[in-house]
Structure formats: structure tokens, C-alpha cells
Amino acid sequence: MRIDKHGNMELTEEEDADLLEQLEIPPSEHDDPPVEIECVSTENDVATFKATNTKTGKHVLMVFDLMNPD
DSSP states (O other): OEEOTTSOEEOOHHHHHHHHHHTTOOGGGTTSOOEEEEEEEEETTEEEEEEEETTTOOEEEEEEEOOOOO
16 A cells, blocks of 8 residues: 555555455445545554445454655
8 A cells, every 4th residue: 555645545456455345345336436545543653544335334444554755
């Protein structure tokens, strides 16, 4: 996962597939998934995001280590 210069989250193909599976998004909705992702905290060099299936309310937390830009 990386954040682009506009602040958008970019997931790898594998990360995206895993997230859709965890949120129980059917394959028929993979092209335009009903997913909302929000940053809930950035503390102690860790960023936590909440991904929510907007149709069902099911959510998962994703935790990433923050990296210093070089």
C-alpha cells in the first residue's frame, strides 16, 4: 500500500483482493466496490485505516507502519 501525492490510498492487486474478500464484496461488484476508507489515527509511527462495506456496514481495520520519506 502507498499513498499518492493527492492523499489517495493505492493498494496492490493482492491487497485489494484480500480487502474485498474480508469485506464480503461479491465479484460482481469488484469493478466499482461499495467501499469507504478513512484514516482513523496516525500515532507512534503507525497509521490505522477503517475500510467499510457501505452496503452492509461490515468493516475492517488496516494498520500500516509509517515510513519516513527519503
